[in-house]
Amino acid sequence: MEKIQITIVGGGVVGCAIAWKLSKKYRDIFVFEKNPFLGDEQSGRNSGVIHAGIYYKDEPLKQRLCVRGKELLYDFCEKNNVPAFRTGKFIVAVKQKEEKFVEGYFTHAKNHGVPVEIVDEGFVKKREPNVNCRCALWSPTTGIVDSAGFLKALSKLASHNGVEFLTNTEVVDINPQSKGFLVKVKYKNGGEETFISEVVINSAGLYSDEIARKINPESSYEIIPVRGEYYYFDSSLREEIHFNGTNIYQVQKPYYIDGRKYQAIGIHLTPTFEIQKSSYKISSKVLIGPTSTPVSEKDDYSKNRSEPERFYEGVKDFFPNLEISDLNMDYAGNRAKLKIGNDFVIEKDSKYSGAINLIGIDSPGLTSCLAIAEYIQQLL
Ligand SMILES: Cc1cc2nc3c(=O)[nH]c(=O)nc-3n(C[C@H](O)[C@H](O)[C@H](O)COP(=O)(O)OP(=O)(O)OC[C@H]3O[C@@H](n4cnc5c(N)ncnc54)[C@H](O)[C@@H]3O)c2cc1C
Numbered sequence: 001m002e003k004i005q006i007t008i009v010g011g012g013v014v015g016c017a018i019a020w021k022l023s024k025k026y027r028d029i030f031v032f033e034k035n036p037f038l039g040d041e042q043s044g045r046n047s048g049v050i051h052a053g054i055y056y057k058d059e060p061l062k063q064r065l066c067v068r069g070k071e072l073l074y075d076f077c078e079k080n081n082v083p084a085f086r087t088g089k090f091i092v093a094v095k096q097k098e099e100k101f102v103e104g105y106f107t108h109a110k111n112h113g114v115p116v117e118i119v120d121e122g123f124v125k126k127r128e129p130n131v132n133c134r135c136a137l138w139s140p141t142t143g144i145v146d147s148a149g150f151l152k153a154l155s156k157l158a159s160h161n162g163v164e165f166l167t168n169t170e171v172v173d174i175n176p177q178s179k180g181f182l183v184k185v186k187y188k189n190g191g192e193e194t195f196i197s198e199v200v201i202n203s204a205g206l207y208s209d210e211i212a213r214k215i216n217p218e219s220s221y222e223i224i225p226v227r228g229e230y231y232y233f234d235s236s237l238r239e240e241i242h243f244n245g246t247n248i249y250q251v252q253k254p255y256y257i258d259g260r261k262y263q264a265i266g267i268h269l270t271p272t273f274e275i276q277k278s279s280y281k282i283s284s285k286v287l288i289g290p291t292s293t294p295v296s297e298k299d300d301y302s303k304n305r306s307e308p309e310r311f312y313e314g315v316k317d318f319f320p321n322l323e324i325s326d327l328n329m330d331y332a333g334n335r336a337k338l339k340i341g342n343d344f345v346i347e348k349d350s351k352y353s354g355a356i357n358l359i360g361i362d363s364p365g366l367t368s369c370l371a372i373a374e375y376i377q378q379l380l
Pocket residue numbers: 009010011012013014015016032033034035038039040041042043044045046047048049050051169170171172203204205206207208211227228229290332333334335336361362363364365366367368
């Protein structure tokens with residue numbers, strides 16, 4: 001039976017970042033991806049925001065990996081010509097009671113070395129004349145990245161170092177052995193193959209709980225898919241909705257699943273790229289979203305999509321000139337939300353130390369992926 005050194009389950013940004021990082025040190029690395037293309041789940045269906053590290057009060061791993069990952073990501077994009085901009089971000093307080101949240105973000109960010117300022121409406125209007133607020137948190141290190149371009153660059157570098165990417169290949173079984181794991185994969189054409197892998201890295205996103213249970217049936221983690229839907233508008237249509245390309249967020253809002261409280265960063269405005277062959281700039285297309293709606297199926301992106309009113313209501317307090325008729329439906333993505341707990345879970349399986357599980361890698365997983373890869377190398 002064929003023997004390989006490292007199996008990575010899942011070809012999203014996290015699996016690809018780990019593959020690239022490990023390819024500098026290890027040989028025989030295989031990335032298995034069940035879909036026809038890499039990055040077709042969370043990694044290709046997100047806001048593309050490079051988060052600064054402002055929110056994660058009770059999530060120390062997210063906090064640390066986000067701040068480290070942000071710097072690694074900007075650096076990677078610069079060296080590899082991947083579109084990325086430090087667009088900056090405002091978290092606006094529209095109502096008086098929201099001001100204390102802005103102050104809370106300020107204190108938390110400062111305590112973690114993240115550059116932020118509290119600014120007045122005049123400061124906000126200089127950058128974004130059509131945004132209203134009482135005051136805002138200004139985060140100059142927040143930005144955006146072309147997540148598709150980033151994933152392509154990562155997988156190209158990893159391939160160059162010898163990593164094998166097998167798409168249309170689903171990992172269907174993992175059995176721990178006295179040394180390593182028996183891994184069974186199924187190809188799109190129905191064929192199956194089994195081999196021995198010394199190490200298994202589970203970066204299967206929405207399915208990471210199921211893969212963890214294949215490794216060890218006692219694993220109790222559970223992923224709930226939480227859908228984020230987007231609309232968009234064209235900011236060049238009217239002067240009153242002109243947008244210069246800053247990320248605009250409101251303060252966090254709670255939502256509930258089975259009575260459990262979660263925090264959503266809320267419906268926000270996100271700039272996008274206009275990418276030409278050898279250059280890129282901020283486009284007039286502005287994303288609006290995402291929502292936070294639990295769904296029952298991990299691959300359900302389309303049933304019962306929200307009406308534009310939900311998005312209009314979400315931003316009208318701070319972006320009042322937008323009209324419902326400006327809104328066009330865009331894509332949706334499902335977050336791999338942990339049922340219990342909010343922090344990333346990145347750990348060796350409790351029984352089989354050759355297996356590393358990455359579970360609950362929701363936002364800011366895109367921002368953090370290069371730091372996650374560093375962390376995996378340390379764990380190995
Ligand atoms: C709506 C939304 C908005 C977001 N916004 C941001 C943001 O602005 N900034 C940010 O930093 N993060 C954001 N995130 C989070 C970020 O997208 C994720 O944290 C990141 O993409 C996770 O990458 P991943 O590789 O772990 O997971 P995924 O991209 O989900 O990849 C996992 C892969 O595993 C594959 N797989 C699963 N099971 C198997 C199997 N049995 N065999 C083979 N392959 C398998 C899947 O097909 C999938 O391709 C957002 C996420 C969503 C959904």
